[in-house]
Amino acid sequence: MEAQGATTTHTPHAAQGPAPFLSVRDVHAYYGESYIIQGVSLEVAEGEIMALLGRNGAGKTSTLRAIARARQPALSQGEIRLGDLELHTMRDYQAARAGVQLVPEDRRVIPGITVHENLIISQVAGTKGWPLERVYEHFPRLAERRRQDAATLSGGEQQMLAVARAMARDLKLLLLDEPYEGLAPKIVEEIESIVRRIKDLGITTIIVEQNALAALELADTAAIVDMGQVVFAGGAGEVMDNEELRDQYLAI
Secondary structure (H helix, E strand, C coil): CCCCCCCCCCCCCCCCCCCCCCEEEEEEEEECCCEEEEEEEEHHHHEEEEEECCCCCCCHHHHHHHHHCCCCCCCEEEEEEEEEEHHCCCHHHHHHCCEEEEEEECCCCCCCEHHHHHHHHHHCCCCCCHHHHHHHHHHHHHCCCCCCEHHHHHHHHHHHHHHHHHHHHCEEEEEEEEECCCCCHHHHHHHHHHHHHHHCCCCCEEEEEECCHHHHHHHEEEEEEEEEEEEEEEEEEHHHCCCCHHHHHHHH
């Protein structure tokens, strides 16, 4: 995993290894006139979990949204590639069909319909999503509640449903935005267990999380964003072991 254009000496030299599965190169993006992403570059290997960290407003969520090709922020420069696919040329629905699935902080379960119906609606016609019974094997609690209105689920169960919806599609790259927000520690452990199982399936994941220590314990690698730029990229353990780095950019 490598980051280019980093702005501090914390960024290590890139090691020789396999070609990255996800490559983000010199991405610049705006919300209106606000210059949010200012040359982000990072690489993630296939099957790897990356923790994307930084203070509030640093540009973490915007980076996830740019990778998922959300309408905002608007990309003005740069390349985003997933394998041989040029994501930067795609719209959001095209990226979703290509296997890029963003689970937003607000989860966005659809109220007024059941858990099962939420999963059915999430499946994209013409793609190779998982059979729902296979999804339920990984989410037995959702299987128990498949006929329950999704809006009546607990916060943790709604987070499980949001991840399950991503898995019901053709999932190649999972982007998790604040998956632990508002959840009790026991539920956080359950979500972590689910993410580890997803990794075991060979699915690449980027996790944005204010609980940096929890994210680092889960991740293989880490990138730190500050003021719209990647200022560190390396092993998750390097961040855990570097008190100066944590204090400067993460306040932990």
